Amino acid sequence: MARLYILLVVLAVSVIVYALIECIRSAPYEVRSISKPGWILAILFVPLIGAVLWFFFGRPRPARPVPQGPRRGPMAPDEDIAFLRNLDAQRRSKQREEELTRREQELRDREESLGEEGQDNPDGSAR
Incomplete structure (x- = not known):
């Protein structure tokens, strides 16, 4: 049972550290919902909940890949x-x-x- 708790703690710390690093590395204009300093404080003061909220509501959206095939629609x-x-x-x-x-x-x-x-x-x- 102790091993399970240790594993969960390590997993939770990993998620928090990952969320904090990703938040710090993201550009301020890409951050959603609240400001970048607000997300850093949320991740630090409400660790697991703040990290999970960052992943769902604050993290920048991934860029959509540009299709490389023949272009459809109007062209310049x-x-x-x-x-x-x-x-x-x-x-x-x-x-x-x-x-x-x-x-x-x-x-x-x-x-x-x-x-x-x-x-x-x-x-x-x-x-």
Whole structure:
């Protein structure tokens, strides 16, 4: 019977020490219910009950793992490869159109300048 009591005391002390260490190591903004110093005092002054309450009501919630598989739902535009390809294709197409428009305008300007030179000399001879 004495061995059982010793085992229970060792178990209770272990739980209290573990709860106290975990409470001290946790970030103050992650602690739930009451403040971090409040939990430390509760674990120290009401040892077993304070430790058990810490595990149920004060301990920070474990972080949820981020799934590594294909992502479902909306994506940010800079993460969507198809969107980026489409954006690049649109940009190149617009550049081609602008280049074509610029060349057409140069050709029109050149034709107009040649036409004006021809009108200056009615006989068509160069000066």
